[in-house]
Amino acid sequence: MTIASSSPPTRRPRAREGGGDGRLAAVFIAPALLGYLVFLLWPTLRGIYLSFTRFNLLTPAKWVGLDNYDRMVHDPIFWSSLKVTVEYVFINIGVQTVAALAIAVLLQRLTQSALLRGIVLTPYLMSNVVAGIVWLWILDTQLGIGNEIIGGLGFDHIPFLADKTWAIPTIALINVWRHVGYTALLLFAGLQAIPNDMYEAAKVDGASEWRMFWRITMPLLRPVLAVVLIMTVIGSFQVFDTVAVTTAGGPANATNVLQYYIYGSAFGRFQFGYASAMSVALLIVLSAITFLQYRLTRAGQTDLG
Amino acid sequence: MATLTTTPNVPNTPTTTTKQETVRPPRRPVSVGRVAAWIAMTAIMLITLLPFFWILRTALSTNTGLAAHPSDPLPVDFTTGGFERALGLQSTKEAIAQGGSGGGLTFWRYLLNSVIVSTLVTVCQVFFSAMAAYAFARLRWRGRDRMFGLFLAGLMVPAIFTLLPNFVLIKQLGLVDTLLGIALPTMFMTPFAVFFLKQFFMNIPREVEEAALLDGAGKVRVFFRVLLPMASTPILTLGVLTYITSWNDYFWPLMVSYSDSSRVLSVALAIFRSQTPQTGYDWSGLMAATLIAALPMLVLFSVFARRIVSSISFTGIK
Numbered sequence: 001m002t003i004a005s006s007s008p009p010t011r012r013p014r015a016r017e018g019g020g021d022g023r024l025a026a027v028f029i030a031p032a033l034l035g036y037l038v039f040l041l042w043p044t045l046r047g048i049y050l051s052f053t054r055f056n057l058l059t060p061a062k063w064v065g066l067d068n069y070d071r072m073v074h075d076p077i078f079w080s081s082l083k084v085t086v087e088y089v090f091i092n093i094g095v096q097t098v099a100a101l102a103i104a105v106l107l108q109r110l111t112q113s114a115l116l117r118g119i120v121l122t123p124y125l126m127s128n129v130v131a132g133i134v135w136l137w138i139l140d141t142q143l144g145i146g147n148e149i150i151g152g153l154g155f156d157h158i159p160f161l162a163d164k165t166w167a168i169p170t171i172a173l174i175n176v177w178r179h180v181g182y183t184a185l186l187l188f189a190g191l192q193a194i195p196n197d198m199y200e201a202a203k204v205d206g207a208s209e210w211r212m213f214w215r216i217t218m219p220l221l222r223p224v225l226a227v228v229l230i231m232t233v234i235g236s237f238q239v240f241d242t243v244a245v246t247t248a249g250g251p252a253n254a255t256n257v258l259q260y261y262i263y264g265s266a267f268g269r270f271q272f273g274y275a276s277a278m279s280v281a282l283l284i285v286l287s288a289i290t291f292l293q294y295r296l297t298r299a300g301q302t303d304l305g
Numbered sequence: 306m307a308t309l310t311t312t313p314n315v316p317n318t319p320t321t322t323t324k325q326e327t328v329r330p331p332r333r334p335v336s337v338g339r340v341a342a343w344i345a346m347t348a349i350m351l352i353t354l355l356p357f358f359w360i361l362r363t364a365l366s367t368n369t370g371l372a373a374h375p376s377d378p379l380p381v382d383f384t385t386g387g388f389e390r391a392l393g394l395q396s397t398k399e400a401i402a403q404g405g406s407g408g409g410l411t412f413w414r415y416l417l418n419s420v421i422v423s424t425l426v427t428v429c430q431v432f433f434s435a436m437a438a439y440a441f442a443r444l445r446w447r448g449r450d451r452m453f454g455l456f457l458a459g460l461m462v463p464a465i466f467t468l469l470p471n472f473v474l475i476k477q478l479g480l481v482d483t484l485l486g487i488a489l490p491t492m493f494m495t496p497f498a499v500f501f502l503k504q505f506f507m508n509i510p511r512e513v514e515e516a517a518l519l520d521g522a523g524k525v526r527v528f529f530r531v532l533l534p535m536a537s538t539p540i541l542t543l544g545v546l547t548y549i550t551s552w553n554d555y556f557w558p559l560m561v562s563y564s565d566s567s568r569v570l571s572v573a574l575a576i577f578r579s580q581t582p583q584t585g586y587d588w589s590g591l592m593a594a595t596l597i598a599a600l601p602m603l604v605l606f607s608v609f610a611r612r613i614v615s616s617i618s619f620t621g622i623k
Binding site for chain 2: 020021022024025026028029031032033034035036038039040041042043044046047050057102103106109110111114116117118119120121122123124125126127128129130133134135136137138140142143144145148149152177181185208209234237238240241244245259262263266267272275276279280282283286287290
């Protein structure tokens with residue numbers, strides 16, 4: 001979060017030759033601009049366009065106006081997918097944010113070990129696919145060590161990923177395991193910006209760690225926390241991989257998250273128009289959430305100096 | 306996990322506390338809070354690392370052994386059969402006898418595919434983004450700020466939104482089921498990479514470049530010889546994270562690749578998982594495959610860990 005400070009008015013050697021660097025800049029910007037136009041701007045516009053069409057990939061897209069949106073509003077699976085996704089995001093972000101904050105504070109106040117910071121990041125190096133498969137095994141109802149431990153404690157085995165009520169929280173927590181270290185390091189970066197003098201001064205005044213956390217850490221970390229929250233929420237809404245390898249949307253649509261439903265509509269039933277309409281809906285939801293979060297948490301402002 | 310850092314003295318509990326104690330002269334008694342905090346920290350480390358141990362333990366067991374002793378902490382009936390199955394070194398008969406699916410997996414092929422895609426994406430994306438970032442940070446041209454605003458707006462579009470239309474485009478280009486088709490959409494830039502590197506270039510003092518310019522070097526030369534070397538740490542961080550992201554990507558390659566010729570590890574792994582034999586999962590083979598898929602990233606990270614961890618710490622990347 002740097003501020004683009006205007007450089008002091010020094011005369012640059014070539015400034016007088018006029019004209020700027022137009023031609024050179026064109027060369028430097030060309031590849032990135034090409035990528036931007038072809039693989040970002042154009043698909044965005046095209047995605048919006050496709051949402052107003054019927055399109056099965058084989059025959060040309062046919063304009064159908066608001067038909068897809070009309071269908072979406074009346075599609076119970078769409079609404080259940082949205083509900084499941086929101087439930088996932090709440091559990092995932094809730095647990096992850098609290099855990100990441102705790103880890104970040106521990107990493108800052110307890111030890112400055114770079115080794116521990118490295119270890120915390122290891123699950124992030126795995127793919128979602130790997131994390132999903134590993135936890136599928138650990139939580140396996142028959143042989144998984146997780147259930148063996150639960151059984152050893154005298155409880156019944158829990159069909160974590162095969163039960164309607166357990167499946168979404170389980171997937172949410174698997175993804176917490178993979179992402180929490182990365183989130184913690186981002187928050188840790190924010191904590192590093194808080195001057196140590198503040199803690200020293202508070203300690204002289206006899207403040208406890210608990211009090212310092214609420215009076216110093218939280219207020220000063222707020223802008224960073226807000227940005228991290230916006231980023232993780234957006235990422236969380238796009239959950240797909242873990243669902244695909246663990247439950248495939250089941251049991252009975254209980255984990256059919258929006259992105260999984262969109263994928264199924266496009267590649268299972270070849271309804272690219274309808275899938276695009278749902279993508280647009282997701283885009284609108286995400287934009288609204290980003291805007292709201294930004295306003296609520298006043299992400300742009302800082303209390304620090 | 307020994308793969309992480311090359312820190313000479315492994316900082317465990319005693320060394321770090323003594324280090325802090327020397328900073329703070331009055332030696333405080335060990336507080337309850339501190340002990341509790343260390344217990345919490347240990348628990349976090351265990352939850353983080355135990356699954357890795359469990360992967361290894363399962364991969365080195367036989368499937369029959371796993372079924373008989375599900376909670377034995379060490380490999381049951383030690384074997385490398387799981388790895389052999391994952392790498393396709395076992396005959397079909399052998400594999401089925403040991404609880405595998407017998408469906409041949411050409412993991413070497415997928416490994417190579419993953420390396421090609423991730424390398425292509427990382428090298429091109431970081432280089433092209435750096436070029437654009439230089440143009441935005443240091444060159445003067447008409448429409449620069451407006452163009453940068455356009456790039457920034459791209460940050461607002463969730464990657465997932467562009468996947469369906471991009472698939473349609475890749476299909477029209479005839480690149481479905483090719484490695485180039487998988488790499489292409491992220492090969493040129495991401496708004497984040499451009500934004501991140503531009504911020505870094507802006508913070509490099511102009512005097513450094515001006516000295517080179519006065520010496521008669523052109524701006525192209527300044528970019529390659531002065532700015533790129535100075536930005537090596539953020540570029541390395543960006544590069545490693547891009548590589549990891551690309552390596553772990555599943556959704557996009559799943560859309561684009563249909564056959565072995567373009568199948569990458571993440572997709573192959575999911576297919577391996579779905580080739581479940583009637584009798585039950587081949588957990589041993591599956592965990593071996595998982596480890597093979599994850600190991601390259603662990604190695605890559607461990608090589609650069611020290612620079613990256615501290616770099617993430619002060620850039621707040623992504």
